[in-house]
Amino acid sequence: MRKLILLLALGFLCRPLYPQRTDYPQIGAQVFIEPGQTDGEIDEFFGILARHGFETARIRIFGAHMLRPDGSWDFSLYDKAFDAAAKHGVKLFATLFPPTDELGDVGGFKYPRSKAHLKQIADYIEAVVSHFREHPALDTWVLQNEPGTGGAGPGRNDLTDEVFARWKAAQKAPAYDNGYLKADFTQERFHTDFTTWYLQWIASQVDSHDRTHHKHINPHQLLDNLADYDFQAYEGFLTSLGVSMHLSWHFGYFTRAQYPLGISLMADIVRAGAGKNPFWITEMQGGNVTASGKEVLCPTAQEITQWLWTGIAAGAEGIIFWTLNQRASALEAGEWGMLDFQRRPSDRLTAAAEVARTAKACRKFFRDAEPVRSGITLLYNVESLRTQRKNAAAAGDDCLEGRKASATMKSLAGAYEAVAAWGVVPEVCEMGAYDWSDPQGKTVVLPNLVALPSKYWQQLGKFVREGGRLIVTGLTGFYDENMHCILMDDFPLRECLGAQISEYKAVAPYFTIGCDVPAATLPVHMWKGILRPDKAQAIATDGGEVVGTRHRYGKGEAVWLPSLLELGGWHADNKGVVDFYGTCCRGQIDRAPMHFSRPADGVLMRQMESPSQRLAVLINKRTEPAEVELSEPLPASARRLCGEAVPAGAVVRLAAEECAVFLWNKQAK
Numbered sequence: 001m002r003k004l005i006l007l008l009a010l011g012f013l014c015r016p017l018y019p020q021r022t023d024y025p026q027i028g029a030q031v032f033i034e035p036g037q038t039d040g041e042i043d044e045f046f047g048i049l050a051r052h053g054f055e056t057a058r059i060r061i062f063g064a065h066m067l068r069p070d071g072s073w074d075f076s077l078y079d080k081a082f083d084a085a086a087k088h089g090v091k092l093f094a095t096l097f098p099p100t101d102e103l104g105d106v107g108g109f110k111y112p113r114s115k116a117h118l119k120q121i122a123d124y125i126e127a128v129v130s131h132f133r134e135h136p137a138l139d140t141w142v143l144q145n146e147p148g149t150g151g152a153g154p155g156r157n158d159l160t161d162e163v164f165a166r167w168k169a170a171q172k173a174p175a176y177d178n179g180y181l182k183a184d185f186t187q188e189r190f191h192t193d194f195t196t197w198y199l200q201w202i203a204s205q206v207d208s209h210d211r212t213h214h215k216h217i218n219p220h221q222l223l224d225n226l227a228d229y230d231f232q233a234y235e236g237f238l239t240s241l242g243v244s245m246h247l248s249w250h251f252g253y254f255t256r257a258q259y260p261l262g263i264s265l266m267a268d269i270v271r272a273g274a275g276k277n278p279f280w281i282t283e284m285q286g287g288n289v290t291a292s293g294k295e296v297l298c299p300t301a302q303e304i305t306q307w308l309w310t311g312i313a314a315g316a317e318g319i320i321f322w323t324l325n326q327r328a329s330a331l332e333a334g335e336w337g338m339l340d341f342q343r344r345p346s347d348r349l350t351a352a353a354e355v356a357r358t359a360k361a362c363r364k365f366f367r368d369a370e371p372v373r374s375g376i377t378l379l380y381n382v383e384s385l386r387t388q389r390k391n392a393a394a395a396g397d398d399c400l401e402g403r404k405a406s407a408t409m410k411s412l413a414g415a416y417e418a419v420a421a422w423g424v425v426p427e428v429c430e431m432g433a434y435d436w437s438d439p440q441g442k443t444v445v446l447p448n449l450v451a452l453p454s455k456y457w458q459q460l461g462k463f464v465r466e467g468g469r470l471i472v473t474g475l476t477g478f479y480d481e482n483m484h485c486i487l488m489d490d491f492p493l494r495e496c497l498g499a500q501i502s503e504y505k506a507v508a509p510y511f512t513i514g515c516d517v518p519a520a521t522l523p524v525h526m527w528k529g530i531l532r533p534d535k536a537q538a539i540a541t542d543g544g545e546v547v548g549t550r551h552r553y554g555k556g557e558a559v560w561l562p563s564l565l566e567l568g569g570w571h572a573d574n575k576g577v578v579d580f581y582g583t584c585c586r587g588q589i590d591r592a593p594m595h596f597s598r599p600a601d602g603v604l605m606r607q608m609e610s611p612s613q614r615l616a617v618l619i620n621k622r623t624e625p626a627e628v629e630l631s632e633p634l635p636a637s638a639r640r641l642c643g644e645a646v647p648a649g650a651v652v653r654l655a656a657e658e659c660a661v662f663l664w665n666k667q668a669k
Helices: 002-010 039-051 076-087 115-132 158-170 186-209 222-228 256-274 301-313 347-361 382-395 407-420 454-465 565-570 575-584 586-591
Strands: 026-030 056-062 091-097 138-142 214-217 280-285 318-322 376-380 427-430 443-447 469-473 499-515 520-533 537-542 545-553 556-561 603-609 613-620 626-629 639-642 651-654 659-665
Touching (some): 026 347, 115 158, 186 214, 186 222, 256 427, 280 301, 301 318, 347 639, 376 382, 376 407, 454 469, 454 556, 499 537, 520 556, 565 575
Parallel strands (some): 376 427, 376 443, 443 469
Antiparallel strands (some): 545 556, 639 659
16 A cells, blocks of 8 residues: 555556547436335336436445445445446446445545545445446446535545655755745645545546446535646546536525526536546536525526536536435435425426437537637636635635635636626636647636736746737736735736736725726726836726726737726626626637627527537526527527527527527528
8 A cells, every 4th residue: 555655646647538428418317325215216216317318327335335344245225226227228427435424424525534544445446346347337437426625634644644745755846936935835735636646546446446437526616626626637547527516505606697607617617627538517406405505496497407508518528417316314305306205207307308308319419519619718726726715714704705715716707707798608727727829819817816826927928929818807916826926026927918016905895997998987896906007008097097008019918907807897787897808808709600799698608519510508597588689690590409589680589597599500591
């Protein structure tokens, strides 16, 4: 074991990718298996899935259900589940869930408690994987349920102490050192790397017994937990990346009307994180909550349709609901299900079945379809997330929005919403994973990235110099990676941005500033950033002070508005933010295959295309009908796959809560 720990701690192993590809998006549900269920009930669950066109299911293999006092394993309960799945033609995502208190530990432990515990986990994996590896129903091993703790590290024990010692010895001296004191992020960096270490350790254990089947994980509480994850490292040992989207648990940033927007945003983050691998929505809320969840919610049938089509249009290879049947006992009993208590299908299940049927009928399109790329990318970095979290800990729980740990990602969400109001969705990517090689025609947005690591300074300047457009907002660049305020020095992006910050002034929780280009009133939260232009042109002033600039630099352009406009718009009228992004991203919006002629706040449109066809999903989350004006009419031959909307020229009228889906041939006029 010491040798294995050393190998994994000093360098994560790289394995070839085995992308699982399906001809059309798979819709599935979690079948919750537990003692007390009869053979007939288990068979019935999988029969219900098959009758509703669900070809994929997920099950959780509770070690506590199988481990006997003498150390032997009784697989009989799960043998019935696997056999029922095979009988009904359902492929299984099997979640490894080593023995724990299944009554009080609903989500499972995230880290081993000791070396001895690691050995027990290895014994469980060997027993389960060896037993089920040849079963025809098995498709994918889910290595761990919902890794990620939102900043809570693994804690100290004999295992973590040993891995930490080796990890620390392997760290190289940073290339950047400006001589100032440095904030200590050692524990945060180790936490991220130990999470990767443990996930890869599980993958290596699975591989030692089964190198055939796929490997998968489902990060959760995504916008809060992103700093826990190293998606680029995962790409080497996973075959797909997933995400949990429990609206009751994970969507605290959003109102219910914004849920499709949140699903779209998180899907884009995970698709980028998956790299060359496909991505899944591994858990999507399927039913009611009573005792659990932060938000009391039962999805409507309309919402299920909206959420599925949003995920599909974002490129998800599959979407699995939590759950088909409700757990019967203890925590979460009677919650989340898509069946009623008499095991009859709910309207939610019927709605999902209709989407599954439609997707399968369009398999020729989906086989080669991909989401339409906008050329607009919102970037985030883990350094900003860690810095914001550290500052928020000092600020206290009752602090204003801009001082909370969520400020960076909520700013990104605000920028995403503003671009999406034009019918074009931006991409979202971690800075280290972005492809900087071809900036022509590209726009990159840095929305309130409070920390700009030194390794990106020259890259950003080169991106603009060679023809890219850079949009910088909020407190972006306040710190370097060490929490040193780089605005007080010779600001490293001064040449690129054509200006420098004079200072920030706290004004009010919410206020406005005027912008000349575009002519708009911009909502702002808390701070006003005051600029001292060198060569940049002032585009926004407030009380005689320059608060926004535009600068031609080489072949490209940089726009700098160092105030929290996205957070201002998130909690107030975001029209000014929509106008700002509509002007700054106009080139990419106009080059989209189709977009809104004028912004349609509260309406989401996502597009996919294959070599010969194009698909558009439109969702109206307003409480009243919406008339959306498209940049070009839908062809008369466009097929309506979902909804009741009938286009009239370039105008589509959507009922309240309607999801309309259209598919047409590209050459059609």
